[in-house]
Every structure is written in structure tokens, then in C-alpha cells.
Amino acid sequence: MSRLAIKICGLSTPETVGAAVSGGASHIGFVHFAKSPRHVEPDQIKALAALAPAYVEKVAVVVDPTDEMLGELVGTGALTTLQLHGKESPQRAAAIRARFGLPVWKAIAVKTSADIDGATAYVGAVDRLLFDAKTPDGAALPGGMGLRFDWTLLRGLAIPAPWGLSGGLGIDNVVEAIRISGAPLIDVSSGVESAPGIKSVDKIMAFCKAVQPC
Numbered sequence: 001m002s003r004l005a006i007k008i009c010g011l012s013t014p015e016t017v018g019a020a021v022s023g024g025a026s027h028i029g030f031v032h033f034a035k036s037p038r039h040v041e042p043d044q045i046k047a048l049a050a051l052a053p054a055y056v057e058k059v060a061v062v063v064d065p066t067d068e069m070l071g072e073l074v075g076t077g078a079l080t081t082l083q084l085h086g087k088e089s090p091q092r093a094a095a096i097r098a099r100f101g102l103p104v105w106k107a108i109a110v111k112t113s114a115d116i117d118g119a120t121a122y123v124g125a126v127d128r129l130l131f132d133a134k135t136p137d138g139a140a141l142p143g144g145m146g147l148r149f150d151w152t153l154l155r156g157l158a159i160p161a162p163w164g165l166s167g168g169l170g171i172d173n174v175v176e177a178i179r180i181s182g183a184p185l186i187d188v189s190s191g192v193e194s195a196p197g198i199k200s201v202d203k204i205m206a207f208c209k210a211v212q213p214c
Helices: 014-023 042-049 067-074 090-100 113-122 174-181 201-211
Strands: 005-008 027-031 057-062 081-084 104-110 128-133 163-166 185-188 193-195
Touching: 005 014, 005 201, 014 027, 014 201, 027 042, 027 185, 042 057, 042 067, 057 067, 067 081, 067 090, 081 090, 090 104, 090 113, 104 113, 113 128, 128 185, 163 174, 174 185, 174 201
Parallel strands: 005 027, 005 185, 027 057, 057 081, 081 104, 104 128, 128 163, 163 185
Antiparallel strands: none
């Protein structure tokens, strides 16, 4: 059985990058979205990514990005993956992957089983689907709000694509989430923070430790 993948997202300091790496995270995420309290600029992403070894994947999280924005991010040479967290269509996602030559993930906002069924439109267009909780209408952020959805909706998921689970995960519920959903990758952000946008070294380490036996 392959090891469960862990992504610690929304990192913004050397200390928290170090905690994610030492804790055993397979992926670290950097949010480039001005409305987010986790927003970091391309030069910060480059500096932070340089602190992690090559075997740790470096993911930029963007929301309905322009090609100009993506070009600036990819131009840092720091990234291994682009994660789309807006309303990008399968065609747009495929075009981004083709143009920029990096693996592309697409976050799928989930409230009901119909949302999961709709994700099949992205099969073949992206490299991984990330099932996240749907935020309320009119919310300023498309994710990172600590919301969760019914994880049983993912039980026995037969979608022909790599996928992961996000939304509302924390130290106290991640083991249950993995057991219920069978997720091969779990993605945490607000669940390892002491305040919005402020990651906790201790919480990152505790989260990774909780996941290791799974």
C-alpha cells in the first residue's frame, strides 16, 4: 500500500515550511490570491520553496488566474504543480496544463453527490481532483474557511483520476476523514492555524503525526 500523501497548504514562513517537511508532508502549498490571509507573492514563494527538498512537491494555489499571473509564478522555477481553485472550466484547465507544462490540480467544491459526479468532466484535463467543501454563496474565499462536507459521499469513489480530500480537516478529525473517504491524499490549511493565515508549527507537526499510521 502506498503511503498516504499529505499537503500542508497556505504556508508563508520558513518555520512552517520546515515543520511541514520535517513532519513528513509530501506536498507544500502556497496561496497566490490577494483576498486570502495566506496570500504570498511570487518572490516569497520562490524563497520558501527553496527551503524544501526536491522530493517535496511545491504547489501554487490560484483562483481564476490569467496567463500573465501563471507565467510570473511558473517563471520563478520554484513550482512543481498548479492548483486551480476558482471556476476554471475543463477546457481552461487543459489549456493551462498544455501551455505551462506543469501538472494541474482542480479543486471541486462539494455539497452533494451531484458535485462529485460533475467532477468527471475534468478527467483527462487535469492531473488530480481535490474535493473541497463548497463555501457559502457570496463568500470572499473559495476555500480555506474550515468547512467540511459529508465524507461518505467519497466512499467507494470510482473516478478514473488521482484525487484528494480537503476542507475542514484538523488534528482531531483527519483519521476519521481518511477512514470514511479512503482519500489517498489529504490537504489541510486552516486546520493547522492559530489564527487565519497564521500557521502553527506545533499543529502542523501534530497533524502529520496523526496521519502517519494511516
